[in-house]
Amino acid sequence: MDLVWAGGIIAALTAGWNQIKGFWIQISSLVVTQVIVQDRVVDAALIYLQDNCRQIKLGPISYIGHWTNVRKLNRTQLVAWKIHTRFGAWYFLGKKPIRMTLGKEGDERSKSDHASLSPSTLRLSFFRWAFEPDGLVDEMVKYYNDARDSDAGGKSCKRHYIRRIYGLSKKRAMMRGEKVADAAEAEKSDDMWGYRVAMPIGYDRNELGIIVDHTLDSLALTDSALEAVEEAKRWKDSENWYKEHNLSWRRGWLLYGQPGNGKTALARALAEGLDLPVYIYDLASLANDEFQLAWREMLSAAPCIALIEDIDATFEGRKTLVGDLTFDCLLNCLDGIERADGLFTIITTNEVSKLDVALGVADEVGRSTRPGRVDRAIEMKCPDEDGRFKIARRILAEYPELWEGVVSEGCGETGAQFQERCASLALRLYWEDEV
Numbered sequence: 001m002d003l004v005w006a007g008g009i010i011a012a013l014t015a016g017w018n019q020i021k022g023f024w025i026q027i028s029s030l031v032v033t034q035v036i037v038q039d040r041v042v043d044a045a046l047i048y049l050q051d052n053c054r055q056i057k058l059g060p061i062s063y064i065g066h067w068t069n070v071r072k073l074n075r076t077q078l079v080a081w082k083i084h085t086r087f088g089a090w091y092f093l094g095k096k097p098i099r100m101t102l103g104k105e106g107d108e109r110s111k112s113d114h115a116s117l118s119p120s121t122l123r124l125s126f127f128r129w130a131f132e133p134d135g136l137v138d139e140m141v142k143y144y145n146d147a148r149d150s151d152a153g154g155k156s157c158k159r160h161y162i163r164r165i166y167g168l169s170k171k172r173a174m175m176r177g178e179k180v181a182d183a184a185e186a187e188k189s190d191d192m193w194g195y196r197v198a199m200p201i202g203y204d205r206n207e208l209g210i211i212v213d214h215t216l217d218s219l220a221l222t223d224s225a226l227e228a229v230e231e232a233k234r235w236k237d238s239e240n241w242y243k244e245h246n247l248s249w250r251r252g253w254l255l256y257g258q259p260g261n262g263k264t265a266l267a268r269a270l271a272e273g274l275d276l277p278v279y280i281y282d283l284a285s286l287a288n289d290e291f292q293l294a295w296r297e298m299l300s301a302a303p304c305i306a307l308i309e310d311i312d313a314t315f316e317g318r319k320t321l322v323g324d325l326t327f328d329c330l331l332n333c334l335d336g337i338e339r340a341d342g343l344f345t346i347i348t349t350n351e352v353s354k355l356d357v358a359l360g361v362a363d364e365v366g367r368s369t370r371p372g373r374v375d376r377a378i379e380m381k382c383p384d385e386d387g388r389f390k391i392a393r394r395i396l397a398e399y400p401e402l403w404e405g406v407v408s409e410g411c412g413e414t415g416a417q418f419q420e421r422c423a424s425l426a427l428r429l430y431w432e433d434e435v
Contacts, residue, residue, distance in 0.1 A: 031127065031128055032125055032126070032127060032128065033125070033126055033127070033128045033131070033133060034123060034124070034125050035123070035124040035125075035126075035133050035136070035137065036121060036122070036123050036124075037121070037122045037124070037137065038120065038121050038122075039120075040144075041122075041137065041140070041141065042120070042121065042122045043144060044137075044140045044141045044143070044144035045100075045122050045124065045137075045140050046084070046122070047140075047143065047144055048139070048140040048143045048144065049091050049098070049100060050199060051143070052093065052143070053091035053092060053093045053098065054091065054092045055089055055090070055091050056089070056090040056091070056092065058089070058090055059085065059087040059088070059089070060085050060087060061082060061085070062082070062083050062084070062085045063080045063081065063082055063083070063201065064080070064081050064083055064198070065078050065079070065080055065081070066078075066079055066081055067079075068200075068208050069208065070203065070207060070208060071206075071207050071208065072207055079200055079201070079202070079203060079208065080200070080201040080202070081198040081199060081200055081201065082198060082199045082201060083198045084100070084102055085102070086101075086102050087101070088100050088101030088102060088123075096126065096127070096130040096131065097126065097127070097130075098124055098125070098126045098130075098131075099124070099125040099126065100122065100123070100124055100125075101122075101123045101125075102121070102122060102123075124136075159275050159276060159277060160271060160272050160275050160276060160277060160278070161277050161278075162268075162271075162277075162278050162280065163277065163278070163279050163280070164279075164280045164282065165279055165280065165281045165282060165286070165294045165298075166282050166285050166286070167282070167285035167286035167287055167290045167291075167323070167324075168290065216229060216269045216270065216273040218269075218394065219262055219265060219266060219269055220262075220383040220386075220387030220388065220390045220391050220415055221262070221266070221387065222380075222381050222383070222384060222387065224378060224379070225266065225378060225380065228253065228376060228378050229266075229270065229273075231376070232251070232270055232274065232344065233273075233274065235249075235251050235344070236274050236276075236303070239303075239341075239342070242341075243341075248339065248340065248341060248372075249303075249341040249342055250340050250341065250342070250343045250344070250345070251343075251344045251345070251375055251376075252334070252344075252345040252346075252347070252360065252372070252373055252374045252375045252376070253344075253345070253346045253347070253374065253375070253376050253377075253378060254347050254348075254349065254352070254355075254359075254360060254361060254362075254368075254374045254376070254377040254378065255267065255346060255347070255348045255349075255378050255380055256348070256349045256350070256352040256361075256377065256378070256379055256380065257350070257379050257380035257381060258350060258382075258414060259350055259414070259416070260414030260415055260416030260417060261380040261381060261382060261383075261414050261415050261416070262380055262415045262416075263309075263348040263380050264307075264309060264348060265415075266380070267305070267307050267309075267346045267348065268307075270305070270346075271305045271307075274305075274344075276303055276304050276305050276344065277301050277304040277305070278304065278305040278306075278307050279294075279298045279301075279304060279305070279306050279307065280307045280309065281294070281306065281307070281308050283308060283311065283314040283315075283323060283325050283330075284313070284314050284322040284323040284325075285323060286323065286324075286325050287323075287324040287325060288324065288325060288326055288329040291325055291329060291330070291333065292329065292333060295333040298343075299340055299343065302340070302341060302342030302343055303341075303342030303343070303344070304342065304343065304344070305343075305344045305345075305346060306343060306344070306345045306346070307346050307348075308345070308346070308347045308348070309348045310348060310349065310350065311347050311348070311349050311355065311359075312349045312350060312351040312352075312354040312355065315327055315330075315354075315355070315356070316354045317354065317355070317356045318356050318358075327356065330359075331358060331359070331373065334359075334373045335372045335373050345373075345374075347359070347374065352377075357369040357370065358370055358373075359373060359374060360373045360374025360375075360377065361374070361377055362377035362379075382412060382413060382414050382415065383413075383414075383415050383418060385407060385411075387415070388406075388407040388410050388411075388418055389403060389407050391415070391418055391419055391422055392406050392407055392422055395419065395422040395423055395426050396422055396425065396426050398426075398429075399426070399429060402425070406421065406422060406425065409421070410422075
């Protein structure tokens with residue numbers, strides 16, 4: 001009986017405390033407004049506070065290390081990044097203070113001394129008369145959208161960046177072993193977007209990230225490939241026309257041909273030339289749900305390029321050769337029910353004969369078998385004489401007397417083979433001149 005009475009008293013006290021707590025929150029809100037943001041709005045709030053507000057350095061400071069490419073050194077270095085701790089921080093927007101704390105009660109990520117780059121929940125507290133909550137959140141989200149359209153967090157007009165998409169399944173890790181984690185981590189050094197919510201120490205963000213080595217002008221492209229490039233440029237500038245005619249503003253290419261003829265180089269140079277983000281998918285490591293989620297997230301960055309390399313290594317016809325991703329899932333994302341305005345899809349393959357016609361390949365008269373998924377199939381051939389001259393002039397610039405001979409000798413070689421021929425000759429001559 002005593003236990004019953006004790007339990008009743010505890011229940012009454014708990015209920016009473018909750019009532020008092022709720023009443024106090026309501027009373028305090030007359031003076032202090034608390035705004036709780038979740039999901040992607042957390043990133044928007046953190047980026048806005050860090051870029052536009054003055055932080056008061058109170059409480060512990062937490063740092064993480066990440067291997068990041070430093071542009072002026074053209075090499076990967078360990079860079080320290082300052083991140084927010086669970087104790088939060090004080091900011092001043094002008095003369096108006098904002099208190100920021102991470103996580104929420106019961107959120108496991110908020111219980112460690114330092115949180116992830118993107119915590120699940122954020123609490124902002126400020127004097128009621130300082131900000132209008134809807135207006136403040138709207139301003140943060142607009143700034144975030146501008147930041148996604150920039151390579152420098154909203155501080156420049158450049159949009160191009162490279163992001164690699166990997167799966168997280170245990171099966172993929174077991175199949176590839178420990179080297180996978182290291183390789184994936186190294187590859188992410190060119191994906192700077194995830195670190196918009198952290199501050200690099202010792203560097204400006206503009207100094208970090210991969211520099212793309214290839215430009216469209218440097219590539220030795222055949223006439224058909226050059227025509228396709230011009231088509232892509234026109235597509236980029238025709239958004240309003242597509243919408244006026246109720247057409248989906250999207251495009252799809254299949255680049256096929258033997259290795260070494262510049263399929264990947266063209267895709268990456270096109271992304272840089274059009275100033276578009278490029279998302280590179282590692283199909284073999286992705287399960288269906290992972291691929292679908294990554295694809296939806298990519299569409300939020302449109303206009304952008306989705307690059308799927310060496311698809312014949314993952315699928316033969318409709319059969320999955322490696323990994324868990326199904327062919328039907330891939331097709332549904334390529335032209336699914338979700339509108340994909342601003343998406344330029346590029347698929348590469350060495351063996352076009354292994355592809356299912358439902359994906360989109362060239363028919364007997366050169367048309368795509370599946371417009372909407374692949375609108376144009378482009379064969380990347382060995383460079384012709386003009387293309388070889390272009391490579392020779394670039395690499396053997398100091399030795400014009402050798403151009404004609406080396407171009408003749410390189411007939412029939414792939415672009416990679418002919419470039420190596422020129423580079424080996426130029427390097428040998430360089431060292432001979434040095435000695």
